[in-house]
Amino acid sequence: MEGAMVGWWPWFGSAVASTIFLWSMVQSHIPDTVRLNLAALAAKLTAYFNPYLQITISENSGERWKRSELFLAVEAYLSDVCARRARRLKAELGKDSKNIQVSVDDHEGVTDDFSGATLWWYASKQPPKANVISFYPGEDEKRFYRVIFHKRHHDLVIDSYLPFILGEGRTVTIKNRQRRLFTNKASGSSSPYGAKSVWSHVPFEHPATFDTLAMDPKQKEDVIDDLMAFQESKEYYAKVGKAWKRGYLLYGPPGTGKSTMIAAMANFLDYDIYDLELTAIKNNTELRKLFIETTGKSIIVIEDIDCSADLTGKRRKDKKASGDKDSNDNDKPKLPVEPEKDDETKVTLSGLLNFIDGLWSACGGERIIIFTTNYKEELDPALIRRGRMDKHIEMSYCRFESFKILAKNYLDVIEHKLFGEIQQLLEETDMSPADVAENLMPMSKKKKRDPDVCLAGLIQALKQAKEDAAAAKAMQEEEAKDAEAKKAKQKLEAEVNTAKEKEEAQVKKAKEKEEGKDKTSEEANGDSMQADKMQE
Numbered sequence: 176m177e178g179a180m181v182g183w184w185p186w187f188g189s190a191v192a193s194t195i196f197l198w199s200m201v202q203s204h205i206p207d208t209v210r211l212n213l214a215a216l217a218a219k220l221t222a223y224f225n226p227y228l229q230i231t232i233s234e235n236s237g238e239r240w241k242r243s244e245l246f247l248a249v250e251a252y253l254s255d256v257c258a259r260r261a262r263r264l265k266a267e268l269g270k271d272s273k274n275i276q277v278s279v280d281d282h283e284g285v286t287d288d289f290s291g292a293t294l295w296w297y298a299s300k301q302p303p304k305a306n307v308i309s310f311y312p313g314e315d316e317k318r319f320y321r322v323i324f325h326k327r328h329h330d331l332v333i334d335s336y337l338p339f340i341l342g343e344g345r346t347v348t349i350k351n352r353q354r355r356l357f358t359n360k361a362s363g364s365s366s367p368y369g370a371k372s373v374w375s376h377v378p379f380e381h382p383a384t385f386d387t388l389a390m391d392p393k394q395k396e397d398v399i400d401d402l403m404a405f406q407e408s409k410e411y412y413a414k415v416g417k418a419w420k421r422g423y424l425l426y427g428p429p430g431t432g433k434s435t436m437i438a439a440m441a442n443f444l445d446y447d448i449y450d451l452e453l454t455a456i457k458n459n460t461e462l463r464k465l466f467i468e469t470t471g472k473s474i475i476v477i478e479d480i481d482c483s484a485d486l487t488g489k490r491r492k493d494k495k496a497s498g499d500k501d502s503n504d505n506d507k508p509k510l511p512v513e514p515e516k517d518d519e520t521k522v523t524l525s526g527l528l529n530f531i532d533g534l535w536s537a538c539g540g541e542r543i544i545i546f547t548t549n550y551k552e553e554l555d556p557a558l559i560r561r562g563r564m565d566k567h568i569e570m571s572y573c574r575f576e577s578f579k580i581l582a583k584n585y586l587d588v589i590e591h592k593l594f595g596e597i598q599q600l601l602e603e604t605d606m607s608p609a610d611v612a613e614n615l616m617p618m619s620k621k622k623k624r625d626p627d628v629c630l631a632g633l634i635q636a637l638k639q640a641k642e643d644a645a646a647a648k649a650m651q652e653e654e655a656k657d658a659e660a661k662k663a664k665q666k667l668e669a670e671v672n673t674a675k676e677k678e679e680a681q682v683k684k685a686k687e688k689e690e691g692k693d694k695t696s697e698e699a700n701g702d703s704m705q706a707d708k709m710q711e
C-alpha cells in the first residue's frame with residue numbers, strides 16, 4: 176500500500192505543479208509580473224507538498240549533431256536493466272541493421288532500486304518550437320529522460336546513482352555495439368556532416384575464438400592470461416605511470432594462425448581492429464593522423480611488418496652513416512639525414528617508433544598493437560624490443576595437441592583409431608594448421624563430412640608432405656654435395672694453376688739466368704779478344 180502511495184506521489188506532485196504552471200502560462204491577459212509570481216508560487220507549493228525531486232537528462236549535449244553521453248548511457252542502461260519491467264516497449268533496428276534494439280517507450284514509467292532508494296524513470300520529448308523550420312526531420316524534437324526520487328536520496332543520486340548509471344550504460348553500449356574492422360587501404364569514408372575520415376570500416380564479423388584456435392594449450396592459456404591481466408590493469412598502469420597499451424609480436428611460417436589469433440583476441444576482448452597498411456601511407460604526418468584517429472578498446476595491426484616498408488634498411492643505412500660512435504645504442508632510432516625531406520616522402524622507422532612510444536601513448540588507453548611477420552630475425556631489434564612488443568608469440572607448425580583442436584572443430588571428433596598414426600606423422604612432418612584444416616574439410620558426395628575419409632586423406636597428405644620434405648632434403652644434400660665437389664674442383668684447379676705458374680716462373684728464371692751467363696761469357700770472350708788485339 177505504502178509502495179503504491181510512493182509510486183503515486185511523484186506523478187501527483189508533478190501533475191499539480193504542471194497544472195498550476197500551465198494555468199498561469201495560458202492566462203495571457205494577466206500581466207507578466209503577476210504571471211511570474213504565480214509561477215513562483217506554484218513551484219513553492221509543489222516543493223511544499225511534494226517531497227520528490229526530479230532530474231532531467233536531455234538528449235542535446237549542447238554541441239551540434241552530438242547527443243549527450245549521459246543521455247545515451249541512461250538509454251542503454253534503461254533498455255538493458257529496466258526494460259523488462261516496463262509494460263510498453265518500442266523496438267527499432269540497430270545501427271548495423273541486424274540487431275533489434277528494444278527500449279522503454281516514451282511516457283512509460285519504469286522503477287529502479289539503488290542502495291535502498293526507489294527511483295522512477297520516464298522518457299518523453301519536447302515538441303519542436305513552432306517558429307523554427309527544421310532541415311532534418313525530427314531534428315528539433317528534443318528527447319529527454321527524467322528521474323524522480325525522494326529528496327532524502329538527493330546526495331545518493333547525485334554522488335553515486337548517476338555515476339553508476341553512466342558506467343553501466345557505457346558497458347552495455349560496448350557490449351551491444353557492432354564491432355568494426357577499420358582499414359586505411361581504401362579512401363576514407365565521410366561522416367554525414369562533412370569531415371572525411373582517414374579510416375574506412377566494415378562490420379567486424381570474424382568467427383575465430385580461442386576455442387577454435389589450434390595451438391599448444393599451455394601457450395594459449397598464457398596468451399589469454401596475459402590479455403586478461405592487461406584488461407584489468409587500468410589502475411596498475413596509471414600507478415606505474417605507463418600508457419595503458421600492450422604490444423604483441425606474432426611470428427611464424429605462413430598459415431600457422433597469426434591473423435586468426437588477432438581475430439580471436441579481438442573477439443575475446445570485444446575490441447575493434449585497425450588494420451594499418453604501411454605501404455598505403457605517404458609519410459610520417461599521415462601516420463600520425465591515422466594513429467590519432469584510432470579509438471580506445473582497439474587492436475592496431477600491422478601485418479607482415481617485414482614487407483611493409485623499408486624500415487630495417489633505412490635504419491641500417493642511418494647506422495652506417497652515423498658511424499661507430501653510437502653503434503651500440505640499438506634502441507635509439509637514427510634520424511634521417513634530411514628529416515624534413517624524408518618526412519614528406521615516406522614513413523620511416525623512427526616515425527613508427529615515435530608513434531608507438533610517444534604521441535600515440537599519450538592518446539588515452541586500452542590499446543593493443545600487433546605486428547605479424549614470417550621472419551622475426553629480419554626485423555630491426557629496436558622495433559620489437561620488450562617494452563614495445565611486450566610479448567613475442569611464436570605460431571608454429573601443427574603438432575598433435577593443435578590437431579586435436581582442429582579435429583574437434585572440423586569433424587566433431589575427440590578420439591579416433593587413426594589418431595596414433597597422425598600423431599606420429601605430425602611429429603615427423605612440418606605441416607601448417609591451415610594445410611591440416613584444409614584436409615579436414617572435404618565433403619563426400621552425400622554432402623557429409625566423414626571423419627574416416629577426412630582423416631585418411633590427412634594421413635595421405637602428411638605422408639606425401641613427408642616424402643616431399645625428404646626429397647627436398649635429399650635434393651638439398653645433393654646440391655650441397657655438388658657445390659662441395661665444385662668447390663673442391665675449383666680449389667684443385669686453382670692449386671694446379673698456381674703450381675703450373677710457379678713452374679713456368681722457375682723455368683723462365685732459369686732461362687733468363689742461362690741467357691745471362693751466355694751473355695757474360697760472350698762479353699768475356701769479346702773482352703779477351705780485344706785485349707789480344709791490343710797486345711798485338
Ligand SMILES: Nc1ncnc2c1ncn2[C@@H]1O[C@H](COP(=O)(O)OP(=O)(O)OP(=O)(O)O)[C@@H](O)[C@H]1O
Pocket residue numbers: 387388389390427428429430431432433434435436548549570607608609610612
Ligand atoms: N592455429 C590455427 N587454428 C585454427 N585455424 C587455423 C590456424 N592456423 C591457420 N588456420 C586456418 O588457416 C587459415 C589461414 O590462417 P591465417 O591467415 O591465420 O595464417 P597466418 O599465420 O596469418 O598466415 P600468413 O603468414 O600467410 O599471413 C585460417 O583461415 C584458418 O582457417
Ligand SMILES: [Mg+2]
Pocket residue numbers: 433434435478547
Ligand atoms: Mg596472416
